Amino acid sequence: MSALTYPVLARVAVVAGVSVVALGGCAATPTALDAPTTTAQRVELSNCGFDVSFDAAPERVITIKSSTTEMLLALGLGDRIIGTAFQDGPVPEQWASDAAGLTLIAERVPSEEAVLDLEPDLVFAGWESTFSADAAGERADLTSFGINTFVSPSACQSAEQPAQLSFDNVFSDIETVAAIFQVDATELVNAQRAQLEAIEANGNSRTALWYSSGSDTPYVGAGIGAPQLLLDTVGLTNIAADVNATWAPYNWEAVVDADPDFIVLVDADWNSAENKIGVLEANPATANLSAVKAGRYLVVPFAASEAGVRSVDAAESLSAQIAEFDG
Amino acid sequence: MAKVSPLALGSALAVALVVSITVAVTIGPADIRFDEVWRSIASHLGVGVSPLSELRDGIVWQLRLPRVLTAAAVGAGLALSGAVMQAITRNPLADPYLLGLSSGAALGAVSVLLLGAAVLLPLAAFIGALLALTLTLLLAGSLGAITPSRTVLAGIAVSALASAITSFVIFWSVTGDSYREVLSWLLGSLSGARWPAVAITMAAIIIIGIPVMMTGRLLDSFAFGDLQAASLGVNVSATRWGLLGASALVTGAMVSVSGSIGFVGLILPHAVRLLVGPGHRALLPLSALLGAVFLVWADTLARTLFDPREIPVGIVTAMIGAPVFAFLLTRRKSST
Numbered sequence: 001m002s003a004l005t006y007p008v009l010a011r012v013a014v015v016a017g018v019s020v021v022a023l024g025g026c027a028a029t030p031t032a033l034d035a036p037t038t039t040a041q042r043v044e045l046s047n048c049g050f051d052v053s054f055d056a057a058p059e060r061v062i063t064i065k066s067s068t069t070e071m072l073l074a075l076g077l078g079d080r081i082i083g084t085a086f087q088d089g090p091v092p093e094q095w096a097s098d099a100a101g102l103t104l105i106a107e108r109v110p111s112e113e114a115v116l117d118l119e120p121d122l123v124f125a126g127w128e129s130t131f132s133a134d135a136a137g138e139r140a141d142l143t144s145f146g147i148n149t150f151v152s153p154s155a156c157q158s159a160e161q162p163a164q165l166s167f168d169n170v171f172s173d174i175e176t177v178a179a180i181f182q183v184d185a186t187e188l189v190n191a192q193r194a195q196l197e198a199i200e201a202n203g204n205s206r207t208a209l210w211y212s213s214g215s216d217t218p219y220v221g222a223g224i225g226a227p228q229l230l231l232d233t234v235g236l237t238n239i240a241a242d243v244n245a246t247w248a249p250y251n252w253e254a255v256v257d258a259d260p261d262f263i264v265l266v267d268a269d270w271n272s273a274e275n276k277i278g279v280l281e282a283n284p285a286t287a288n289l290s291a292v293k294a295g296r297y298l299v300v301p302f303a304a305s306e307a308g309v310r311s312v313d314a315a316e317s318l319s320a321q322i323a324e325f326d327g
Numbered sequence: 328m329a330k331v332s333p334l335a336l337g338s339a340l341a342v343a344l345v346v347s348i349t350v351a352v353t354i355g356p357a358d359i360r361f362d363e364v365w366r367s368i369a370s371h372l373g374v375g376v377s378p379l380s381e382l383r384d385g386i387v388w389q390l391r392l393p394r395v396l397t398a399a400a401v402g403a404g405l406a407l408s409g410a411v412m413q414a415i416t417r418n419p420l421a422d423p424y425l426l427g428l429s430s431g432a433a434l435g436a437v438s439v440l441l442l443g444a445a446v447l448l449p450l451a452a453f454i455g456a457l458l459a460l461t462l463t464l465l466l467a468g469s470l471g472a473i474t475p476s477r478t479v480l481a482g483i484a485v486s487a488l489a490s491a492i493t494s495f496v497i498f499w500s501v502t503g504d505s506y507r508e509v510l511s512w513l514l515g516s517l518s519g520a521r522w523p524a525v526a527i528t529m530a531a532i533i534i535i536g537i538p539v540m541m542t543g544r545l546l547d548s549f550a551f552g553d554l555q556a557a558s559l560g561v562n563v564s565a566t567r568w569g570l571l572g573a574s575a576l577v578t579g580a581m582v583s584v585s586g587s588i589g590f591v592g593l594i595l596p597h598a599v600r601l602l603v604g605p606g607h608r609a610l611l612p613l614s615a616l617l618g619a620v621f622l623v624w625a626d627t628l629a630r631t632l633f634d635p636r637e638i639p640v641g642i643v644t645a646m647i648g649a650p651v652f653a654f655l656l657t658r659r660k661s662s663t
Binding site: 213214240248249250252254256257259284285288289 | 355356357358381382383385386389390391508511516518519521630634635636637638
């Protein structure tokens with residue numbers, strides 16, 4: 001499993017920055033799945049450099065972005081969600097029945113007043129930018145209203161951004177959220193670890209471009225975020241690995257020069273994989289790329305392209321798609 | 328008061344432009360040797376055989392060369408339009424985007440990008456620019472006799488309206504990270520320049536730009552006011568609207584492929600004026616030449632400075648343009 005080729009030590013310090021402390025002498029391991037707990041356990045942690053503390057498991061949660069909704073569904077916490085916003089696509093089948101009753105409160109980021117109106121005790125966001133005055137509200141502001149805020153730790157940018165995202169970060173995110181909700185993530189994480197172990201790194205060091213969006217200037221998965229992690233996991237070499245960013249604006253000339261073996265297309269409602277194929281074929285320089293000529297495209301749903309509970313699924317799917325091309 | 332002979336400066340700039348284009352196409356993230364680049368270009372012009380693979384040949388012929396040529400044309404067009412606008416409105420702060428041109432173009436482009444209207448992007452930008460100009464002139468006309476200051480004020484109103492609608496469209500419809508595309512467009516970028524962009528911008532320079540460059544004597548007569556110009560036998564109104572319309576067409580063509588690249592049209596005419604004096608016969612062609620050289624290098628920086636990342640060229644023009652402008656101002660102060 002090539003995820004192990006990472007400099008693991010470099011990241012442990014970062015992961016350790018997100019410390020979950022249990023106070024009051026309670027056991028650090030919380031109660032079982034689905035059992036709302038009454039344990040008086042206080043969880044304190046620094047989240048993207050912002051200190052948050054939870055005196056009890058949140059009961060009324062607004063999730064913004066698919067990654068956060070799906071994280072709670074995977075932990076069996078769908079009943080805590082009072083509203084979702086800014087969803088990137090359909091919820092995968094395995095959680096579809098739990099997701100059926102969820103209310104979408106806004107197509108995009110809701111305003112602060114819309115958030116306050118629902119009287120949540122936690123706003124759980126997939127992007128840090130969600131918490132600003134012209135979006136869902138500043139974190140300090142929401143805190144003063146007694147509303148906790150939390151950003152998927154792997155999505156932190158202003159502080160505590162993982163230097164090189166690893167599956168340890170992804171699983172630690174799951175465990176951190178589980179700790180906040182005082183549920184046990186062991187089963188989920190163990191299942192994901194087992195699924196990850198079984199993924200074949202069949203990329204054999206062939207090269208790939210992670211094409212996220214953009215036409216004149218391609219916006220690509222770069223060297224330190226979820227795209228790099230998924231490509232590494234399946235043994236593909238990211239042509240933009242040198243760029244020290246999660247995602248970054250790139251340059252068609254560099255793409256043509258590298259002539260990648262595969263092109264990963266991120267499929268979003270607002271920019272479908274099909275649309276990206278159109279862009280690649282319309283540009284005379286990229287139309288000659290070997291991957292474009294041979295149609296060697298690997299497709300990842302947008303919601304699975306961000307670090308979270310679908311990361312392992314996304315890697316598995318990439319590996320399966322490569323296997324299909326290798327026949 | 329001219330410190331440099333216009334002829335000498337013109338010759339120097341012409342040589343600099345040729346050298347700049349020759350060198351700029353050999354610079355880029357892909358490591359291709361100078362001679363390989365030019366043998367590849369020669370092969371497309373029917374001389375010899377390209378030494379490069381099909382893909383690397385595409386880098387030179389489909390990406391770099393059209394982009395460098397577009398940069399030269401856009402730089403020339405914006406600087407020329409700026410010089411003309413400053414002369415006609417007798418306003419040193421005038422630039423090609425006055426009269427709502429850039430915000431109209433931006434509105435057209437953003438509508439296509441975000442609402443998915445079935446119109447080509449350059450065409451939409453061009454239509455947006457022309458609509459904004461028409462609206463500006465109608466508004467200025469409805470205020471009474473169309474004077475430069477009324478036109479500028481009407482342009483400000485139209486700009487503000489078009490910008491507000493643009494912002495609304497962005498706010499309403501942006502999803503995921505599609506705002507990036509809009510942003511690079513609003514800041515000005517040549518990353519999408521291919522051969523059709525070369526055709527549009529070169530045609531604008533040759534068909535409209537070159538005749539405009541010949542009007543220096545007419546513009547000189549404007550320098551001391553409309554009455555003075557009329558007393559010299561100039562048809563003030565026809566000249567003014569003809570040149571304004573021509574500048575708008577040139578600007579619209581440039582904005583339609585590059586977005587609104589700031590500072591080129593505002594600052595380069597001033598730079599030339601400081602070097603050779605205010606006479607428009609020299610100012611117009613020299614501004615165009617300097618604009619071409621400037622934008623070729625600004626865009627080369629934009630695509631290579633953070634190789635392999637790219638930044639919108641409008642950021643580079645502003646970062647270079649503003650300090651250079653300040654430097655020129657202080658020089659002028661000490662010498663006058």
